[in-house]
Amino acid sequence: MKKILILIFPLFLFSLNATAQDSIQVIKNSLNDQLTETFEKSNSYQEYKVIKKVKLATLKRNILDTVAALEKNINSQEEALGIRNKEIDSLRKNLNDTKQNLAISKEKEDGILFFGTLVSKVTYNTIMWGIIIVLLAISGFLFYRFLNSHKITNAAQLKMAEMEIELEDYRRNSLEREQKLRRKLQDEINKNRKG
Template sequence: MKHLRVLFTLFLLTQMGAVFAQEEESEPADKSLKGQFEELERKSTNYRSGNGVAYEVMKLSSINELKANIFDTINTANKNIKDLSNTITANEAEIEDLNSKLQETTNKLNSVTEEKDSISFFGALISKGTYNFILWSIIFGLLILLLFFIYRFRNSNFLTQQAKSALSDLEEEYENHRRRALEREQKISRQLQDELNKQKK
């Protein structure tokens, strides 16, 4: 029975060892360079020389594999750097192209805005503010001329009315004077005729 217990214990221990070994193997290995160095260090063995200097003993195949992985990583990094450099160059060219298109669009927008804010006046392109100033100056000038001519017309009309009134008064006075002169002349003619008639008698 003792043997059976020992066998059973041995069986359990071997099974547990196998389970632990599987767990260690099933652990995902760190594939980064740091992880590979740590794995290499973990798998290395110690050696102490006769004079007491400690050495780490590593398999040459593991070192060669690590070396190949390092060169592969460096080549991949260089390729990534080259790809990124090409991408940066392409992006810079695209940015330059977009900047030139943006500048062209901005120039066109400024031109359209200037045309929109301007009016062609006698063939010259002037701003709306200047156009409004010129237009209102002309209107104001014409209004002043109109007021001046209205003033002159009223003044002339007043003078004309005065002249007509004076002429009417003068004509009336002339007519009165002519009538009186005619009456006087007739009176004098009668007197003369009477005197002539008296002398003939």
Template sequence: MKIYKVLFIAMALLAFNLQFAQEQEQVQEEESLSLDGGPISSQFEYITSNSGNYNANGIRYEVVKLTFIEKLRQNVLDSLKVYNKKTAELNATIAASEGTINTLENKLEETTNNLMEVNEEKDSISFLGIMIAKGTYNFMLWTIITGLLLLLLFFIYKFRQSNILTQEAKTGLSDLEMEYEDHRRRALEREQKISRQLQDELNKHKKTK
């Protein structure tokens, strides 16, 4: 029997403690609710917990103090103002960020274009005011050099041919001059011989007279 009494007393104390703890928790919750702070949802709970109610024609009504409604209305308006202010600040931040992003994109595009121009200039050479690729420029340069070398070889060949013909012409002219001098000498000798023969004949003719 004593055991049953002890168990009964223990269960009664446990139930009392549980009920007391729930009541204390409810009191703390009610004390934490206020219209002077906290989220709007907790303020609604405060108004609901501090409002009266009655039934009429089977319909349950809540009786709320007008001051509570005015206070809640003002708190809602203040919250909306804060929200709108934060929204405006966020929109301004977003706009500034978009402006910064656009500026960075423009600078990136400009840098990319400058890099491409530098690469083109590095891979190109200005020829007569025209930018030409190095490969094309080298091809043109070596083509011109090859053409000039071919022209030089052609002129050297023609010069040598002309020199050979000139030497042959000089040799032929020298031989011709020698032949002419030999012919002139023989003609002179024949003329002198004829003159002597003519003079001898004249002398013979005078003697016969």
């Protein structure tokens, strides 16, 4: 049994080596070259080509291997393409998020919260200067009214003082007249008593 194994084992290695060389040779040749070689080395019978079964099987195996390798390559490229598409979609999403965040940041940078509402700095400045101008106008109007009413009050106080002086003069004059009339009345009473 050992002798048989010893004899079969080198044959097995030789056939494996020969098959490996065939497959290496097949790999070196393209399918087109292999088809051309098979067609050229085949025999002709009337209008038919006779191809050896071994060559046909080898060609079939090589074609199937090539197709399998190409399919595997296509699948791996499709997977890589799918991964790249996912990465591109992820990057696009990140880019859109970044753009939105940038727009929000610019809006916040260019804006001011005013009564809970985000307004642009230009609008805020316009509102503030408008309020300041309105307040200055109201203050100016009230100051003018104050000065005007102060003048009127001063004029009224001056007239009142003049009227008080006139009233005092009138009282004094009335008192003097009254006193003169009482004297005259007393003088008349005294004349009538004497006379």
